[in-house]
Amino acid sequence: IHQRELRVHFGVFGNANYTLAGPSSSFPSENAFALGQTDLYITGQVGDHVSFLGEDVIEFSGQDPAIDTERIWVGYTFNDHLQIRAGRDHTSIGYWNRTFHHGAHLQTTIDRPFFLDFEDGGGVIPAHTIGIFAGGSFELGGSLLKYEANIGNGESIGLQGDGAGGVAGAILNLNPKGDNNTDKCFVGRLVFKPEAGGGLALGVSGTWNRFDVIPDADVAGDPLVFSGLGQIILEGEVIYTSENFEFLAEGYNFLDAVAGMPTQGSNNNTGFYAQAAFQAAPDVKPYIRVENLYLDGTDPFFRALLQHNKSVYLAGIKLDIVPVISSLKFEARSINEGGNLSTELASAWGFGF
Numbered sequence: 001i002h003q004r005e006l007r008v009h010f011g012v013f014g015n016a017n018y019t020l021a022g023p024s025s026s027f028p029s030e031n032a033f034a035l036g037q038t039d040l041y042i043t044g045q046v047g048d049h050v051s052f053l054g055e056d057v058i059e060f061s062g063q064d065p066a067i068d069t070e071r072i073w074v075g076y077t078f079n080d081h082l083q084i085r086a087g088r089d090h091t092s093i094g095y096w097n098r099t100f101h102h103g104a105h106l107q108t109t110i111d112r113p114f115f116l117d118f119e120d121g122g123g124v125i126p127a128h129t130i131g132i133f134a135g136g137s138f139e140l141g142g143s144l145l146k147y148e149a150n151i152g153n154g155e156s157i158g159l160q161g162d163g164a165g166g167v168a169g170a171i172l173n174l175n176p177k178g179d180n181n182t183d184k185c186f187v188g189r190l191v192f193k194p195e196a197g198g199g200l201a202l203g204v205s206g207t208w209n210r211f212d213v214i215p216d217a218d219v220a221g222d223p224l225v226f227s228g229l230g231q232i233i234l235e236g237e238v239i240y241t242s243e244n245f246e247f248l249a250e251g252y253n254f255l256d257a258v259a260g261m262p263t264q265g266s267n268n269n270t271g272f273y274a275q276a277a278f279q280a281a282p283d284v285k286p287y288i289r290v291e292n293l294y295l296d297g298t299d300p301f302f303r304a305l306l307q308h309n310k311s312v313y314l315a316g317i318k319l320d321i322v323p324v325i326s327s328l329k330f331e332a333r334s335i336n337e338g339g340n341l342s343t344e345l346a347s348a349w350g351f352g353f
Contacts, residue, residue, distance in 0.1 A: 005047050013039035013103030015350035017110070024334075024341040035060060036348065039102040041071075051075045057102050068120070070102050070128070085133040088176065091126050092133065092148035092189040093205045094250050095237045096273075105350030108246060108318055110329050113273040113291040114310065115252075119155070119172035124271070124293070124305060125233065125252070126155050126209060129185060130176055144196035148205075150187040153179040157304045159215035159224060167219050170305045183210040191237075199245075203237040210261070213304050224304045229265055230258030231301060246277040246287075256301050266296035283320040289313075308338035326351040 015036035022029030038058040045051045055071040073087030090097055096116050100107040117123035131152020138145045153175040162168035189205035213225045232255040240247045251272040256265025271294070277287035292311045295302045316331035326349070333344040 007045045009043045011041050011043075011353060013037075013041075013105050013350070013352040015104055015348045017346065017348045019347070020345040022342060024343050027343045028345070036104060036350070037102055039070075049077050051077065055102060070118075073133070075133075079136075081136040081138060083133075083135050086131070088128055088130045088174075089133050089150075091129045091185075091207070092135070092150050092187045093125060093207055093233065094189075094235050094252075095201075095203060095239050095248060096250065097125065097127055098148070098189070103352050104348070105327060105352045108277050108285060108287050109275070109289060109314070109316060110331050110346055110348045113250075113289070114312060115271045115291070115293045116250075116273070119174060123172070124254075124302070124307060126172065126185060126187075126207060128174055129153070129187060130174060131185070139196060142195060144193040146191040146193075148187075148189040150185065152185050154181065154183055154185045154209050155211065156180050157211055157213045157301075159213060159219050159222060159304065161216035161218040163218065165218055167215075167222055167224060167306070170224075172305070173214065180212060180214060181210060185209045199240050199242040201237075201239040203235075203239070205235045205237075207231075207233045209233075211301060224300075226263040226300050226304065228262035229256060229301055230261035231256050231265070232258060244279040247275070249274040254299075254301070256299055263300055265301050266299040268296040269299055269302060270294050277318075283323065285318040285320075286316070287318065288315045310335070310337040312336075325353065 017034045017036055020028040020031045039055065041055040043053050052074045053071055057068050057070050058065055071089055073085045073089050075083055075085035077083045090101060092098060096112060115124050118127045129150040129152040131150060133150050135148040156173045156175060158171045158173045159167050160169040186208045189203060191201050191203040193201045209231050211229045211231060212227045215222060215225050234253045235250060237250045252270060254269035255267045257267045273289060273291035275287065275289040277285055279285050290313050293309065295307060295309055312333055312335050314331050314333040316329060319328045321327060329348045331346045335342045
């Protein structure tokens with residue numbers, strides 16, 4: 001390859017956090033510094049058509065650091081109407097999951113909405129897909145229509161034992177080395193911008209997946225174990241971003257009662273968030289957000305993930321130390337999880353190069 005045809009960029013994101021937390025009746029009962037994810041990535045472009053991305057994240061599991069490959073794909077761009085990728089990428093569901101990746105410095109808030117967190121962080125959506133991606137856009141007069149689609153390995157639920165026959169934790173498994181069944185995950189997303197260069201975007205997306213629970217040996221007989229639950233996720237979004245204002249809202253409906261599947265769940269599971277921010281000064285951006293997950297307590301999918309009804313109300317401010325490069329964020333959060341009230345005061349110093 002001629003040297004002038006290959007363009008490569010290396011980058012890194014990271015953040016350091018400090019949080020005060022505890023039950024609202026005895027706040028604060030905890031205070032701690034913490035390292036966020038250290039995100040190392042490389043992007044490359046060969047000529048006008050071939051591109052690639054690799055992203056590895058260093059994070060802590062208990063006391064020991066671990067390196068996770070979060071995204072790795074190779075793509076071919078035919079034109080604005082069609083790009084194909086193969087590998088591991090963020091699933092084409094929702095605005096947040098497709099816009100904000102593992103560099104938390106780039107988002108306004110410290111954290112993602114809790115139910116949209118990554119699979120190993122307690123999220124309930126398939127945030128990544130291992131398979132094939134297709135996407136592109138079409139101009140419609142002065143408007144723009146964008147589409148994205150994935151087909152890939154389905155995810156499964158892993159139950160982690162406590163060594164005494166009980167369940168200590170649960171996680172969505174990506175199945176990176178192969179699918180645990182013959183069903184595949186299908187995802188599609190459409191985004192319409194009434195003005196191609198404007199800040200308003202309206203989107204819808206949906207997924208189909210089949211979930212099996214794959215437990216550790218010592219919890220194989222646990223009542224949470226099931227096989228063959230079909231899930232359809234329907235999502236809608238209203239997004240407006242401009243130089244001075246940001247409004248993000250997404251709603252999710254989890255349909256777990258799919259006809260013909262061996263395990264039946266409930267269609268009465270919903271999640272949403274709404275976030276607003278204002279650029280009060282060139283380097284000062286206050287924001288608020290509400291996020292909620294409402295669950296049918298009988299649903300096997302959410303019971304296996306050890307999830308409960310949860311609401312979070314937060315307000316904060318983002319201060320740009322060096323625009324684009326480094327920021328300070330301060331947040332106050334009120335959390336209601338299954339009727340238990342808690343409070344958090346959080347801060348993060350992030351960077352990206």
